[in-house]
Amino acid sequence: MSLPNGIRSRHLDNGNGLSVHFLEAGFDQAARPLLLLLHGFPELAYSWRKIMLPLAAAGFHVVAPDQRGYGATRGWDNRYEGDLASFRFLNLVQDTLGLVWALGYQTVSAVVGHDFGSSVAGCCALIRPDVFRSVVMMSAPFTGAPAFVNDEANKDPRLPSIPATKGKDIHAALAELIPPRKHYQWYYSTPGANANMWRSPDGVHAFLRAYYHHKSADWKLNQPFKLNAWRAEDLAQLPRYYIMDLDQGMAETVAPEMPSAGHIASCTWLTEDELSHYSQTYEATGFQGGLQWYRCVTRGDNARDLRVFSGQTINVPSCFISGRQDWGVFQKPGDFEKMQHHTCTDLRGCHLLEEAGHWVQQEQPAAVTTHLIEFLNSTA
Numbered sequence: 338m339s340l341p342n343g344i345r346s347r348h349l350d351n352g353n354g355l356s357v358h359f360l361e362a363g364f365d366q367a368a369r370p371l372l373l374l375l376h377g378f379p380e381l382a383y384s385w386r387k388i389m390l391p392l393a394a395a396g397f398h399v400v401a402p403d404q405r406g407y408g409a410t411r412g413w414d415n416r417y418e419g420d421l422a423s424f425r426f427l428n429l430v431q432d433t434l435g436l437v438w439a440l441g442y443q444t445v446s447a448v449v450g451h452d453f454g455s456s457v458a459g460c461c462a463l464i465r466p467d468v469f470r471s472v473v474m475m476s477a478p479f480t481g482a483p484a485f486v487n488d489e490a491n492k493d494p495r496l497p498s499i500p501a502t503k504g505k506d507i508h509a510a511l512a513e514l515i516p517p518r519k520h521y522q523w524y525y526s527t528p529g530a531n532a533n534m535w536r537s538p539d540g541v542h543a544f545l546r547a548y549y550h551h552k553s554a555d556w557k558l559n560q561p562f563k564l565n566a567w568r569a570e571d572l573a574q575l576p577r578y579y580i581m582d583l584d585q586g587m588a589e590t591v592a593p594e595m596p597s598a599g600h601i602a603s604c605t606w607l608t609e610d611e612l613s614h615y616s617q618t619y620e621a622t623g624f625q626g627g628l629q630w631y632r633c634v635t636r637g638d639n640a641r642d643l644r645v646f647s648g649q650t651i652n653v654p655s656c657f658i659s660g661r662q663d664w665g666v667f668q669k670p671g672d673f674e675k676m677q678h679h680t681c682t683d684l685r686g687c688h689l690l691e692e693a694g695h696w697v698q699q700e701q702p703a704a705v706t707t708h709l710i711e712f713l714n715s716t717a
Contacts, residue, residue, distance in 0.1 A: 377452020
């Protein structure tokens with residue numbers, strides 16, 4: 338792995354069963370405040386490489402781990418039928434706390450999470466505000482703990498056991514569309530999803546190139562807008578990387594969107610050398626570790642665990658950053674608004690960056706860094 342000068346790679350035992358691999362910058366001076374950067378799927382600590390040095394130059398010790406299920410971190414079960422409980426949010430918060438303490442810190446100036454990492458960062462701030470003094474969520478709005486109610490009609494309709502339409506669940510309704518569709522998170526929860534991507538006929542490198550391109554601002558059809566409701570006819574307006582054709586896997590979904598050789602050569606936010614780090618890593622590990630996170634969502638495990646915090650809000654300073662061309666902001670109707678008006682009581686910024694899709698810290702690193710430093714200065 339080729340890293341910029343000033344970023345190093347090492348491992349620490351987090352006391353929760355993992356030897357955590359992480360990248361760090363700003364490690365050359367003692368007593369710097371800690372920034373923790375948590376990646377999403379299918380990413381790695383390497384996803385933060387473009388913003389770590391500028392954040393370190395602003396005076397922080399910047400740490401980006403490969404989370405449980407990813408990269409060079411060891412100690413997790415990569416079998417579909419393996420230890421699923423270890424991938425629940427509460428245990429991922431324990432992973433994060435363990436790393437903080439292994440680094441010798443008692444508090445974190447800010448925990449920053451992208452995509453699925455946004456949920457972990459949000460949980461950290463929700464559950465341990467004494468440790469995580471501020472939070473930045475990126476690309477995926479975090480809405481906190483679900484309501485603790487006994488009335489089935491008032492539960493979150495996205496939980497698999499809850500009907501989303503009268504007499505029929507959302508998956509049956511999606512399957513009845515023309516053409517029939519399915520939700521990507523439930524697809525990712527199936528036993529065959531890992532092999533579909535890992536053993537793609539075009540190879541992992543080509544799969545990831547098409548996948549990253551499809552969800553970036555470079556794919557010009559990414560023009561997100563607010564959806565009305567969690568109904569099949571509304572969700573069907575999402576791109577096929579979210580609401581897939583029923584008879585296709587993710588490899589078949591993204592393959593037609595492979596960019597041209599000329600586009601790849603001109604892609605400065607993800608060069609072929611940079612992509613090779615992802616592809617070589619996933620060729621070695623497969624994708625099942627990250628897919629286990631989705632299973633904990635679609636089975637309802639995380640929602641049940643988090644109900645103990647029902648009604649609790651995020652009261653530490655918070656911020657949200659995403660690409661304007663990122664459908665992740667609106668893929669779950671109502672979440673963006675709930676995060677702003679209910680979950681976060683001290684939301685100091687909500688930024689949708691132009692010319693950025695889902696991979697915002699890679700597509701627009703300078704703008705992300707500027708907003709992060711402005712936010713961090715506001716909390717000092």
